[in-house]
Amino acid sequence: MKESTISPGLLTVQRVVAIGVLFGIWQLIIASGTMPSMLPGVTQIFAGIGETIVSPLFWEALGKTLLAALTGWVLASVIGVILGLTIGSVRFLDRSSNILIDFGRSFPVLALMPVVIMLLGSNSIMEIVVVGLSCLWPVLVQTIYGARRQESAVADTVAVFRIPVMLRFRRVLLPSAMPFIATGVRISASIAILVAVGVEVISQAPGIGRQITLMQQAQRWDMAFAYLFFAGLVGWGIAALLQLGENRLLKWKRQNDD
Amino acid sequence: MTTQTPTTEATQTAPLLMKVRGMSMSYGEGAQENKIIENLDLDVEFGQFISIVGPSGVGKTTLLRCLSGLLRPKAGTIEVSGTQISGPHPDLAVVFQDYSRSLMPWMTTRENVAFPLQGKGMGKTERNNLADENLAAVGLAGQGDKFPWEMSGGMQQRVAIARALAYNAKVLLMDEPFASVDAQTRFDLEDLVLDLQHKLGVTILLVTHDIDEALYLADKVVVIAEKPATVVDEIITDFGDTRDQLATKADPRFAEARARILVRLRKD
Numbered sequence: 175m176k177e178s179t180i181s182p183g184l185l186t187v188q189r190v191v192a193i194g195v196l197f198g199i200w201q202l203i204i205a206s207g208t209m210p211s212m213l214p215g216v217t218q219i220f221a222g223i224g225e226t227i228v229s230p231l232f233w234e235a236l237g238k239t240l241l242a243a244l245t246g247w248v249l250a251s252v253i254g255v256i257l258g259l260t261i262g263s264v265r266f267l268d269r270s271s272n273i274l275i276d277f278g279r280s281f282p283v284l285a286l287m288p289v290v291i292m293l294l295g296s297n298s299i300m301e302i303v304v305v306g307l308s309c310l311w312p313v314l315v316q317t318i319y320g321a322r323r324q325e326s327a328v329a330d331t332v333a334v335f336r337i338p339v340m341l342r343f344r345r346v347l348l349p350s351a352m353p354f355i356a357t358g359v360r361i362s363a364s365i366a367i368l369v370a371v372g373v374e375v376i377s378q379a380p381g382i383g384r385q386i387t388l389m390q391q392a393q394r395w396d397m398a399f400a401y402l403f404f405a406g407l408v409g410w411g412i413a414a415l416l417q418l419g420e421n422r423l424l425k426w427k428r429q430n431d432d
Numbered sequence: 433m434t435t436q437t438p439t440t441e442a443t444q445t446a447p448l449l450m451k452v453r454g455m456s457m458s459y460g461e462g463a464q465e466n467k468i469i470e471n472l473d474l475d476v477e478f479g480q481f482i483s484i485v486g487p488s489g490v491g492k493t494t495l496l497r498c499l500s501g502l503l504r505p506k507a508g509t510i511e512v513s514g515t516q517i518s519g520p521h522p523d524l525a526v527v528f529q530d531y532s533r534s535l536m537p538w539m540t541t542r543e544n545v546a547f548p549l550q551g552k553g554m555g556k557t558e559r560n561n562l563a564d565e566n567l568a569a570v571g572l573a574g575q576g577d578k579f580p581w582e583m584s585g586g587m588q589q590r591v592a593i594a595r596a597l598a599y600n601a602k603v604l605l606m607d608e609p610f611a612s613v614d615a616q617t618r619f620d621l622e623d624l625v626l627d628l629q630h631k632l633g634v635t636i637l638l639v640t641h642d643i644d645e646a647l648y649l650a651d652k653v654v655v656i657a658e659k660p661a662t663v664v665d666e667i668i669t670d671f672g673d674t675r676d677q678l679a680t681k682a683d684p685r686f687a688e689a690r691a692r693i694l695v696r697l698r699k700d
Binding site for chain 2: 333338349
């Protein structure tokens, strides 16, 4: 836990300064007049944030985006872990699916969106599917790595004590791959928010993304940025929560830090 | 000791717990074939402590992997309690050399010991009680909630021994179990294993490269050597039930047996 030598107080100060510097640069650029005039200044954005936070429209949009993002992400995580553990622990499956998975992970899922819209329509199911497809790959690839890395001594132990397959899956394979799975799940959580908002911008399915486009069309750039700010905040919040959960779940992993 | 084994009228027909006949093992095929073990015979009686001693690289680990059912020999038979085995068998438990890897780091010591029992379908309370009992038997009472990585190497190996004991196998196979702990811990663990064997009457088959360890622990020392490996000598030790790290090793018969083994191992 004590990887940094600076005190937490000083760290907070440094972080606040970093944010302050960012605001300063932003304001300077606006003041310099090099940017189009519609770009809002720091104070306008803050006013927008204030306005947004009390608007029921915002909370409804946020709820829709979160629901789609979380559903897609949870589905992708569950499917990715089960599939990944199976593929990673069976050598034959691992070798034969190698190319498919490398292909799939570099495939731009957003480009597939028109097809999904055609199949499912421009609604939240479509959004969940696109989010899920985007989130699946990081989880799947990480889980396969984790399952592959099985120690031979552990495999021998499991064989000697004749541990049944399902028990092995749950109590050996899953926990030993957990550090890798956790990384995949965390990466895909931020992807989930990004893709959900992106899908809403493109497809006009209801949610934060749609609000951003609506505000832009209404020339309310301050509000558009306020929505963007919240999309970022939610992503950051989820990542922080997951990190916390990961630290608790992987208590045994601390052996490597000693 | 041999006197404890169930003695029938004719000692030759005493039921064997393990019987290995003509076992051969090799890797590769045809011209590339690398013979590791050839035509090896081994008898294990109930309650016996057998040490298999041989130089490094002779194929001791391969032999133990065959005996535990992890590897399938190319030829020959391995019988446990009269039936031929074709894989890991519920009558066989193994204590591996690499204790730090064979224990699951995400499980507490209690969970590690109870895990094979869960595999047998035993209920939670029962298996946890059994785990605690066996942890106490190896001197780790009250340490069930610790994780393996919170313990020293010697303590981790005790957990591995407790796990093998709790599994309630008839034969404990040990692959150089004390090779990676310091000398004092090693002596402690040797005495612990002797003590457990006498108390619980388990049969132990221990593989080691350490001649002193082999002699100190065993009722019978099986010397394997040559390439491919085969049994070159068998020595019945007669140091009695109570052994002492100093007195037993100072016994003139100990020195004599050690010299005999050394000569055997030097020949090739």
